[in-house]
Amino acid sequence: MAILKVIEVLANSDKSWEDAAKNAVAHASKSVKNIKSVYINEQSATVTDGKMDNYRVNAKITFEVN
Template sequence: MAILKVIEVLANSNTNWEEATQNAVKHASKSVKHIRSVYVQEQSAIVNGDNITEYRVNVKITFEVK
């Protein structure tokens, strides 16, 4: 039986939501090992004029506790 834990991470990107999600996983993996999945809970963006300048995600990252 595996014990799993979930943390919530906020991340951003100047390019797109996929990169913001990848940034969340990369940052979390610096201190959390055995990441199993990522769930994108919320997406938002910052707009300046008629352009999106920043993509933001709120994700839940699930990892195994060994």
């Protein structure tokens, strides 16, 4: 039987929400091993001069505990 744990990570990108999600997983994988999935809980963006300029995600990352 596998034991799974979920952590919540906030990440951002100036390109896209997809890139922000990739940043969340990349940063978490520096200290967490055996990542199995990522669930994007929330998305938001900041707007400057009528254009979105910073994409943010609230990601739940699931990993297996050994």
